[in-house]
Amino acid sequence: MNGFAEQHDRAKEVLDPVAYDYFAGGAGDERALADNENSFARLALLPRVLRGGANRDLAVRLPGAPDALPIMVAPTAFHRLAHPEGELATARAAAAAGTVLISSMASTVAIDEVVAAAHQVRAEAPVWFQLYLQPDQQVTAALVERAERAGCSALVVTVDSPVFGRHERDRRNGFHDLPDGYAAENMRGLPGGPAEDTRDIEMSPEISWRHVESLRAMTRLPVLLKGILHPDDAHLAVGLGVDGIIVSNHGGRQLDATPAPIEVLPHITNAVGGAIPLLLDGGVRRGTDVAVALALGATAVGVGRPVVWGLAADGEKGVRDVLERLRDEFDQALALCGGRRCGDLTRDLVVRRGFGGG
């Protein structure tokens, strides 16, 4: 079991079992889901010693977040299924902990309210908007405008979802839609949709690099692509001038046959050659996992399920506890590796367990 077993167990206790399965589950046989965490357990850190760094500085530079912690809240949908305050609680907690919140397009609170909640806690708290590009570009444009008006400082386009993943647990439970009383609030009042009700989020295999290019023309916000695993796609993304890549397999919820992002990261790091920031999510459960990811080339990492478990277990405080613990653990791991800044974590510090250093 991982670093947030207590929050997970408490969440499992309090959540409706169908909601629990929705949050916990992955696609297919959940191989990718399991491997995301297990891959971190197969890696080890070779610390450097006697480096004399008294004061540590954890800040990193990210697009739309010039002075950020290297730990972010990955976009996850439907927070009101975890806690009545939903994304408002998550936003306040992320702002208080000093982390970037990537707010899901499928949030159960509208993006302007999410950003307002974050900014009430900390005026400059960065909130990024996660976007599924829609086949109707007018709908995409309206969503982008909504995110800009709300005060989001970057867009995260999820590119690993041309179709919806096969979530066996949801199929067994008959969970297809949000229960009555909940809605994907960002999808209200969009072009071509119902005036009062929400429009469905479309996952479309039509979406291509051309749509990413159109998006870049629609906005001045930085654009990051989330869900890249193939080095050639990372290369294409750099060529198109995107502002960052999130190496991710969607927490094992899309293609179950994918490798863990942390296994792929070194190859993407090589392909990108430092041209743009690389982020990673999937299986990050300890500060030492953060350190491993940074050493292998990530500028920051995202955390998905632990945030949901914290939210279900104890609302805003539960999320803050998760984020602050990760930050404190990472700070300690950095110190134990002889580092003063995130950039001091270099590739030579990571080895495979069982194979030692040489």
Ligand code: FNR
């Ligand atoms: C997600 N994820 C996700 N990603 C995205 O781009 N848009 C979304 O709406 C969602 N929704 C979502 C719901 C739930 C319940 C989960 C667990 C995940 C994927 C998410 O951003 C991230 O890639 C993974 O959650 C990271 O893995 P861990 O930290 O959960 O292991």
